[in-house]
Amino acid sequence: MGKTIILIGKTGSGKSTLANVISGTNKFLESGLGVSKTRNIQKEEFAERDINYTIIDTVGIGDTQLKKEEVLDKIAEAVYLARKGISQILFVIGDRFDKYQMSIYNLLKTIIFDQDATDYTTVVRTNFPEFCDEKSCQEDIKKMLVSEGELSKIIDSCQERILHVSNPPTARKTGKELELNEQDRAESREKLLEHLQKKFQEQKEDYKPSKLQSLSEEVADYMEKKIESQKKLAEKEEKRKKIEETKKRQQEFETINNEDSKNEPQKSSKKNKLKIE
Numbered sequence: 001m002g003k004t005i006i007l008i009g010k011t012g013s014g015k016s017t018l019a020n021v022i023s024g025t026n027k028f029l030e031s032g033l034g035v036s037k038t039r040n041i042q043k044e045e046f047a048e049r050d051i052n053y054t055i056i057d058t059v060g061i062g063d064t065q066l067k068k069e070e071v072l073d074k075i076a077e078a079v080y081l082a083r084k085g086i087s088q089i090l091f092v093i094g095d096r097f098d099k100y101q102m103s104i105y106n107l108l109k110t111i112i113f114d115q116d117a118t119d120y121t122t123v124v125r126t127n128f129p130e131f132c133d134e135k136s137c138q139e140d141i142k143k144m145l146v147s148e149g150e151l152s153k154i155i156d157s158c159q160e161r162i163l164h165v166s167n168p169p170t171a172r173k174t175g176k177e178l179e180l181n182e183q184d185r186a187e188s189r190e191k192l193l194e195h196l197q198k199k200f201q202e203q204k205e206d207y208k209p210s211k212l213q214s215l216s217e218e219v220a221d222y223m224e225k226k227i228e229s230q231k232k233l234a235e236k237e238e239k240r241k242k243i244e245e246t247k248k249r250q251q252e253f254e255t256i257n258n259e260d261s262k263n264e265p266q267k268s269s270k271k272n273k274l275k276i277e
Contacts, residue, residue, distance in 0.1 A: 002052045003200060004082055009092035014126035016042070017167045018092055019057045021185050022192050024048075028057050030169065041077045048193060051200070056081050079112055085206030088199055089113075089121045091154070113209050118157045120207040122195065128164040131188060137164040163195055 005022070007015045016028040023046045042057040058078050130136035141162055144155045155162065165188035168181040 001050065001200075002054065003087035003196070004054045004056065004085065004206070005088050005090060005196070006056045006058065006078065006082055006086055007090045007092055008058050010094070013092045013094040014167055015092045016057055017169070018090070018124060018126060018165070018192075019044070019055050021165070021167050021189050023053070023055050024189060026170075028055075030171065041074055041081065043081055049197065051197070054081075085208045086120060087203070087206050088196060089117065089207070091121050091123050092126060093123060094126055116207070116209065118154060120203070121154070121158055122161040122163060122199070123155065123158050124192075125162065125164045126167050129166055131164040131166045131184075131191070137162075140164065161195075161199070163192065165191060 007019055009015045017030045019028040019042070020026055020030065023044050025044060025046065027044050028042050043054065045052065045054050047053070056078055058074065125140065128137070128140065141155065145152045166184040167188055168184055170178060170181050170185070173181055
């Protein structure tokens with residue numbers, strides 16, 4: 001059974017870290033200090049509990065230093081990767097749920113999704129130390145419902161699909177801190193996988209909005225040409241590197257020969273001098 005999970009969210013919300021937590025890998029580029037490292041769509045596959053997962057980490061819209069056209073191109077790539085349907089949308093939020101995050105959700109909803117998107121959306125609250133305490137999680141949901149204005153609509157519609165997790169960094173951590181962070185990530189992973197499995201059982205089928213299907217048909221040809229173009233560029237670059245390496249070796253060989261040629265007269269002179277003596 002194959003399931004496709006797509007992660008969306010604001011720059012610095014912890015999407016890529018969450019992708020590593022779910023997949024149990026370190027293949028997604030993690031960042032810190034609210035600076036996005038995800039400037040390309042990242043996709044990884046893994047198997048867990050007889051389910052084959054495809055995790056798609058979208059660009060962190062908002063501070064990626066990408067032009068509007070480039071962002072749309074990345075969205076098109078995500079559409080192409082999710083063309084067979086989306087099993088669950090993980091809307092990742094960090095310390096707080098702001099208006100900009102709502103605009104991200106609405107942007108994707110306008111371009112790709114439709115009004116049924118919330119039925120397949122799980123709001124994942126990252127960096128929540130009390131994620132194992134159900135009372136603290138419920139109190140946090142109540143705060144979001146009261147204080148977030150327009151954003152409370154999503155929270156309200158996803159009340160049974162709001163997860164609190166802790167995804168602390170493990171890079172450059174040692175000793176007890178590393179051990180505790182790894183434990184938090186492992187427990188968060190278990191919580192996420194149990195939630196996803198439950199939702200898969202409840203859903204009759206994957207989310208296949210008409211916009212996604214029509215866009216997929218339009219984007220497929222474009223993406224196939226893009227992939228073919230990237231493949232040709234990669235092959236061309238590989239050939240260039242091999243030519244440069246061959247030239248470098250040839251130059252090294254010629255340098256050694258030239259040095260040997262310069263040393264040869266000196267050897268002959270020494271031999272002649274010995275003969276005279």
